[in-house]
Amino acid sequence: MNRLFWTAAAVAALGTGMGAQAALAEQHLPFAPGEGAFNWDSFEGLKDLGVEGEEIRIFGPWMGPDKDLFDSVVSYFNAATGAKATYSGSDSFEQQIVIDTGAGSPPNVAIFPQPGLASDLAAKGHLTPLAEGTEDWVRENYAAGQSWVDLGTFAGPDGNEDLYGFFYKSDVKSLVWYVPENFEDAGYEVPETMEDLKALSDQIVADGGTPWCIGLGSGGATGWPATDWVEDLMLRTQSPDVYDKWVNHEIPFDDPAVVAAIEEFGAFARNEKYVDGGSGAVASTDFRDSPKGLFSSPPKCYMHRQASFIPAFFPEGTLVGEDADFFYFPAYAGKDLGKPVLGGGTVFGITEDSKGAQAFIKFLQSPIAHEVWMAQKGFLTPHKGVNTEVFGDPTLKKMNQILLEADTFRFDGSDLMPGAIGAGAFWTGMVDYAGGADAKAVATQIEETWKSVE
């Protein structure tokens, strides 16, 4: 009896040992545990989560290279805990998550590109509130922690507010991209204030060039790049307070403050001499094609305002930091509004509660979950506990610095508005405005749609 027991135990031990090894070899871990400047302690700490063998299905919008990167993050979770988490992505994530949660076959964890959608699902009772204490953790460990807590807090089906969303991976939107050597050739300096930026734009026109490339085209989502412009300009002309009221519909969309911000955008996009192709090309140029003007010979434009993801659409072989670089979309020196930063981020929510899903959210709080992606590419984080030494390239570090140093950080407003506005009327309105419609009239129409959905 005893002997039999021991033999069985030994076989089992051998089996799991080999199994674990095989699993490790199978999973692709780009950085060997224990090496480099990573927080490997946090990796070791995950081993106590006790979710070995648990299956966790994660569903999100990341595909292609982003999927590979997130897969590498997930594989560290699996390696540490022995769980079987799998990620799948879809470009029609928004539709599919609505269908899957509505039909009762949701994934365990869903990754929302916009908090608005997560909030809708929370209101319908399809999300599970995050574990007790997560709120305090975010408040303490994220830069501008309270704002991240607020952004992830939604009303549940009963109307009670709870923390449903955990932010992981963020973007900075207040960036202007340029080609440093073109600036050098022409003798231009990177502007430090909005006044300088406008003076520089005029200077470029005077020198016979075109300062901006602006493209709003994005197939069915045409118009969204303009909403980023307006939000950024809103933060540079009004206090954050007004911005929040605008996003929460405490002031009407056609408030003079909003109309003024739209007209600020018009000062760039509707100025024939400011934009490549003239203002007529703004609405129809695809946002993915638009930055290519920076790199043509002779340059079609000198500056391009777009979020941190845009280098993916630069011509092949472009080295960010050398061939192209960015500067902070500056604020007015004449207005005392500090250095506001507009950003975005993806929210993780639990769509089907399980021990594994809870453990995965725990994993996202560990520095290693952030560092693994940081060390590769295209990842920014407000997590204060990560070692910024591991950033894969210096520009990312520079961007993250903007994020960590922001006086005011505000989330992309259109992502927070109801879907019918932030992913509908606001887009179409901006397209109409770029096409020559009156700012006040456009704002009034958006306001009417907003009233109708409330």
Next chain:
Amino acid sequence: MEQIMWALFTMTAGVFGCVAYFFVANRVLDAALPARGENAGRNINRANAIRPWLFLFPALAVLGIYLVYPVLNSIWLSFTDASGTRFVGGDNWRWLAGDEKFRESLGNNALWLIVVPAASTFFGLIAAALTDRIRWGSFAKALIFMPMAISFVGASVIWKFVYDYRGEGSDQIGLLNAVVVALGGSPEAWITTPFWNNFFLMVILIWIQTGFAMVILSAALRGIPEETIEAAVLDGASPLQIFWRIKVPQIWGTIAVVWTTITILVLKVFDIVLAMTNGQWGSQVLANLMFDWMFRGGDFGRASTIALVIMLLVTPIMVWNIRNVRKEERR
């Protein structure tokens, strides 16, 4: 390998199951109500009353569960709020009546309904008639049919390369603008010009649906008895006369089918609009408006209401079809 075997097995099982159902069901009916013996007459009558339903049963069952039930569900949802749980009476309908985008969609849909079926059927008929006469006809048919085989995603990329617009002075990568510029005109942003952009979107659907019309009409044209044509040839009718006066009237029924099918498809069209404009620049259509409210607006109530409007619009076509059926039966 395992999957191939499994797939083959399930495929044959599925297909065989269907065949077996029809065969066995008929046998059972014949055995239960034999057309012989003392009750032969009554049995035949009864069997004749039951048999149509045997033939129809699988189709009705599938349609009932997969289409009728969701429709009933939508009717209920059209009287509820955004989450589909609270009854709100006629609110959604009232909202719809006052919504500007809805009126725009109705107008655009009317345009689509007139232009697309007419153009697709016309070109399909011409293509069918002409390609049947020449030796390389089947090759030409395949080429005209090809757009049907391309996914909507592919089609939207294809037409991006046709309608693309670059500012005046820079190189055009859109074919249409390149031609316009080469002829001395100035480039236009085709897709973003309100009203006219509807027609540029319709061209895409016509381009796709002509293949459909051509294949069906070609099958019908080939089914026309030779004798009627030969008689006309002997009477000295010109080929054009033969085509319009003799061939077309004979396939009138098929033309109506093609027309109806494309009309219904037009009511449902949304992929093209979604991919090219998403209803912006005044090009919204009903199906895309519904899609918008369902997935972007997150409002099942309003989405269902719009879906019902689409279904109501088809009522005239249904009435017309019932009349046709009645007429045939009187014949």
Next chain:
Amino acid sequence: MSASNAIAGRSPALAWAVHLSVVLLVVLWTIPTAGLLISSFRDRDQISTSGWWTALAPAERNLVARSKAPDAARQEGGEWIIEGNVFDEEEGAGTVTAFGVSSRSPTAFAPGDVAERGDARITVQADGQYRIASEQQPEGRRGTRLFVTSKEPPRWTVENYRTVLFSEGIGRSFLNTMTVTIPATVIPILIAAFAAYALAWMEFPGRALLLAVVVGLLVVPLQMTLIPLLRLHNSIGIGKAYLGIWMAHTAFGLPLAIYLLRNYIAGLPREIIESARVDGATDFQIFLRIVLPLSYPALASFAIFQFLWVWNDLLVATVFLGNNEDQLVMTGRLRELLGSKGGEWEILAASAFVSIAVPIAVFFAMQKYLVRGLLAGSVKGG
């Protein structure tokens, strides 16, 4: 057919007109696709900067090349020299027609001229050879930008097709698509043919109404049905599986199938069916022996459309099937090749042509059956 030939043969002018009109139609209908085909052999940067028709001819191109990095400089007679060629080895050479050293004036110099930038003297030859000479040792990590205008032969690449065809798991997805497509094409035809026969040739009360309802169901927007149906699948235990997607595709295809087939079958000559009835044939026998063989053209045309629809479908597949390796279909796999922010036109173009191959093959195979309509015609006449 013979009659038509006789007509065409009688008037050569008319024959020419027919040929020319067909050529015109074919050209109009294929040009957009041709554009995509050509684009699928170009790289992404080219696609978004020049029209596809320019890919066929030698093109003038403005490119920004970068010289070798300063550490490649060698000393020669008191000067530091960097030499190389502005053209990529892989992409092949063009002919330089002008060059410049500043983005402000990219065409300032003719090949062979000497341009000055700082203390460096820069020259580019017509064949792309450049030479940068300076007295000081050059510094920095990056080479100098050289702006070159060149005439280049067309450039082609099969890279896009390689990406699509050799992507991981594409073979498996092909199988999955087949597993979805074949039953989802055959089952609705079978079910619809029986129903169409009943609606066309059998007498029963409510026939017209039933037909009208079926036609009405043609217009049910697919998106409306997804949530209730998936909920149904989950509650009866099908979940996300092949059975569920077969049923869904069957249902979505049925209204059109019944409508098309009924109209065709109703148009079959009444005498044949009546005389078979008189001979004592049952409805089942009439259906199998007479109606089915005569309906080949209609069955074949519907089969083609259903096949295409299922083959190219992404929405129904993503809803009713999972995203895992066993169930991911071709369209889903191709979608995965695109980045999450889209814009990979070149991959889209290549994958559109990869996925079009099978449907076109099916069309050619089925065309034989479409031609059998001839038989139906001769029967009808007799």
